[in-house]
Amino acid sequence: MRLDTLRAANIERQTLWPGVAAVDLPFRGLELAGEIGELCNLVKKLHRHRGAIAGNRAADPLVEDKLLAEIFEELGDALVSLDLLAMDLGLDLGPAAVEKFNRVSERVGIPVYIGVDRARGPDETVFHELGKGERVSHD
Template sequence: MAFCFDTMRYYNKQRQKEWDPQSQITQEFRAIEMGGEAGGLVEELLIIVQSMLRTMALAANTGRALNVSKKLARERMGLVGSRVPKENLADELADLVLTADLLAEDAGIDLGAAVRKKFNEVSDKRGLKTRIPENELLSDTWPDQPARLQARNLLHPSQARQAPARPAPKQPRSRWQAALKFMGRVLTANRPT
């Protein structure tokens, strides 16, 4: 079915009479109203672009991690070619996790819950008994978290004296500020070394 501007105009005028029976709305008001709608559109587009940038950063980090893995495999097999220390792979994998966390935050996804759910789904699918219990993922709400971490050799004994400090609450920022800051981080993180 084709869109007809004449039909839209007719119904738009009818609704306008209903909304503003005194015909008080001015051209300036219309311009401001249109600007507000345009701003809303740009804000929604910004969300999409920001998500796309995070996805692209995740893909770039994945590519770099695979490249480092290839070089480590080449070294292990004794093939000719460039070499890298294992720490490079650790850095690339850390970038992957951090970028995935940012992408999840943008999408409103609880990454810890998603990881637990996926892990348990794979265990179920393969008929394996190992599952991550509902309360097992680390959380700073557990009063004994330092003791749990130390028991698993994930926390140095000197750090076990006090619970980890909670990060300061995020200050509200405009989406533009957030996008600009993010784009700066992406450009800096993806700069060739």
């Protein structure tokens, strides 16, 4: 899924969301914080399970699979909430992520960039957005 697809769906769904007129910027921030908090709690439980740290309730042999399924769901919730916050601020997550990713690569000296149009050095990797039906090539 592309971020612009998420944005279009969020815009459409928000027109139908009950009570959306009362949603403001503080609500969006708190909504995102709540989703990230839920995600972090699950990551903590997974860490506890993997490290055999006391605290999880049951010694369920499927606990890791269950936690990973819950983490998967919370990652989706967090991404949707992040896009809603960005939408309310009039910002686009795609360019924000690309700019930040490339600045960090440059700062840290890692030659991996997203969608930059400049000459590539022999050790530089540039990832571009794929069009519909295109697949990543590993030459």
